[in-house]
Amino acid sequence: MAYLAHISDLHVGSVDFREELLLQVVDEINSSSPDATIVTGDLTENGYYSEFLKAAEYLDMLNTPVLVVPGNHDARHVGDQTFREIIKGRYSTLVKGMYSTLNIKSQDLQIIGLDSSEPDLDYGKVGRSQEKWMIEELHQANDKGLYRIIALHHHIIPVPHTGRERNVLSDAGDILLSMCGNHANLVLSGHKHIPHVWMVEDTAFATAGTVSSLKLRGKQLSSYNTVDIDEDHIEILLNSADGEVTSLAKYQNTCR
Numbered sequence: 383m384a385y386l387a388h389i390s391d392l393h394v395g396s397v398d399f400r401e402e403l404l405l406q407v408v409d410e411i412n413s414s415s416p417d418a419t420i421v422t423g424d425l426t427e428n429g430y431y432s433e434f435l436k437a438a439e440y441l442d443m444l445n446t447p448v449l450v451v452p453g454n455h456d457a458r459h460v461g462d463q464t465f466r467e468i469i470k471g472r473y474s475t476l477v478k479g480m481y482s483t484l485n486i487k488s489q490d491l492q493i494i495g496l497d498s499s500e501p502d503l504d505y506g507k508v509g510r511s512q513e514k515w516m517i518e519e520l521h522q523a524n525d526k527g528l529y530r531i532i533a534l535h536h537h538i539i540p541v542p543h544t545g546r547e548r549n550v551l552s553d554a555g556d557i558l559l560s561m562c563g564n565h566a567n568l569v570l571s572g573h574k575h576i577p578h579v580w581m582v583e584d585t586a587f588a589t590a591g592t593v594s595s596l597k598l599r600g601k602q603l604s605s606y607n608t609v610d611i612d613e614d615h616i617e618i619l620l621n622s623a624d625g626e627v628t629s630l631a632k633y634q635n636t637c638r
């Protein structure tokens with residue numbers, strides 16, 4: 383039914399950024415031709431204009447539809463304004479209303495992008511107006527029978543092996559309820575640089591690692607996720623920088 387690439391936390395501009403890792407992943411994505419590539423924030427390290435221009439150059443190399451949402455690092459140094467200027471409209475981000483939605487009609491799925499960043503702060507928040515918009519989008523997609531994916535930078539459920547929890551969404555409880563209660567099928571995030579999948583009721587919450595930086599914990603490698611959706615099952619695969627591909631989760635497709 384659909385095949386997606388989920389990359390996150392590029393951190394272009396960081397001393398820990400490794401271009402060769404990103405170019406390798408761009409090659410892998412272009413040769414596997416997913417239906418879309420979803421980028422869940424921290425494109426840049428400091429939100430600098432020059433970093434956004436460079437990040438956009440890399441994203442331009444992808445030959446798939448691309449949906450991008452900003453991360454906390456992108457919202458530094460008025461990077462939230464730069465994100466709107468350089469990234470908005472360039473890809474399939476922020477094409478509808480204030481926020482973003484990508485509708486892949488041929489694949490019967492809708493991807494709803496949320497901006498969880500706050501200028502110059504590391505914590506995340508979706509906020510009431512965006513939550514209301516998200517619920518409306520979920521209802522409309524549900525009515526059309528579309529598979530419903532949400533993308534945002536910050537994790538909503540704490541991620542294991544990441545130490546002290548500090549940056550979960552400040553409105554995580556309400557957003558978690560809205561996502562599960564309104565039948566989001568899959569929620570994609572980044573931020574903690576650790577890949578993991580939680581299942582809550584019928585909703586899967588998948589976080590991706592950092593795709594192209596050495597901002598890692600322990601023996602973790604940089605990585606990205608791919609999502610394989612067929613009529614019966616969804617599988618989320620971890621693609622590590624050493625070339626190994628492992629299954630993070632496989633579960634029944636309950637799209638209804």
Ligand SMILES: [Fe+2]
Nearest residue numbers: 391424573574
């Ligand atoms: Fe990050």
Ligand SMILES: [Fe+2]
Nearest residue numbers: 424453454573
């Ligand atoms: Fe982050």
